Amino acid sequence: QQQVKQSPQSLIVQKGGIPIINCAYENTAFDYFPWYQQFPGKGPALLIAIRPDVSEKKEGRFTISFNKSAKQFSLHIMDSQPGDSATYFCAASGVGNQGGKLIFGQGTELSVKP
Amino acid sequence: DTEVTQTPKHLVMGMTNKKSLKCEQHMGHRAMYWYKQKAKKPPELMFVYSYEKLSINESVPSRFSPECPNSSLLNLHLHALQPEDSALYLCASSQDLSSRNEKLFFGSGTQLSVL
Numbered sequence: 001q002q003q004v005k006q007s008p009q010s011l012i013v014q015k016g017g018i019p020i021i022n023c024a025y026e027n028t029a030f031d032y033f034p035w036y037q038q039f040p041g042k043g044p045a046l047l048i049a050i051r052p053d054v055s056e057k058k059e060g061r062f063t064i065s066f067n068k069s070a071k072q073f074s075l076h077i078m079d080s081q082p083g084d085s086a087t088y089f090c091a092a093s094g095v096g097n098q099g100g101k102l103i104f105g106q107g108t109e110l111s112v113k114p
Numbered sequence: 115d116t117e118v119t120q121t122p123k124h125l126v127m128g129m130t131n132k133k134s135l136k137c138e139q140h141m142g143h144r145a146m147y148w149y150k151q152k153a154k155k156p157p158e159l160m161f162v163y164s165y166e167k168l169s170i171n172e173s174v175p176s177r178f179s180p181e182c183p184n185s186s187l188l189n190l191h192l193h194a195l196q197p198e199d200s201a202l203y204l205c206a207s208s209q210d211l212s213s214r215n216e217k218l219f220f221g222s223g224t225q226l227s228v229l
Contacts, residue, residue, distance in 0.1 A: 034216070102159070
């Protein structure tokens with residue numbers, strides 16, 4: 001119930017492609033769904049986040065799609081660039097979940113080829 | 115200033131050593147966290163401090179001892195570690211635990227090797 005399942009584990013796309021990373025959750029008490037981007041040797045950094053009252057959120061080239069009934073959400077990266085090569089983690093939390101403790105997915109290692 | 119600063123960046127220690135990891139933030143955040151991250155894995159929560167009081171301990175072995183001297187500082191004291199404790203140790207902060215803004219700001223971490 002506390003898990004967030006993320007796929008794929010790794011992804012290789014050509015520059016300009018649109019990588020899509022998917023996550024699924026079980027706990028209906030989750031109400032905050034962030035995506036974190038992590039470069040080697042660095043800590044994760046918040047990329048974009050969504051709450052269940054909207055089905056889509058865009059910030060620059062990054063879009064989250066959210067399907068509340070299916071309990072799934074995904075990250076799309078438009079016009080991907082080699083600089084987007086990083087590990088991406090989805091996560092989920094709920095107000096009732098120990099004060100907002102984040103549950104992370106297992107991560108997706110993205111490689112964007114020039 | 116939106117930085118979380120961690121020192122040292124790298125640490126090598128023997129199993130009998132005592133060392134400390136340090137973390138500092140000046141964003142006025144009242145929640146601070148320690149995470150452990152193994153290679154190619156997500157961060158695992160270890161401890162959460164809220165208003166300088168320990169709020170969450172994720173059943174972490176006693177060889178890890180956290181300390182929050184004030185609202186800007188967070189330490190992790192290490193003693194008698196095992197080789198399997200080698201990992202990247204991340205500090206993070208957020209506004210607080212009760213607000214609807216759960217954004218975590220992570221430091222760059224301390225890469226710890228236990229020999």
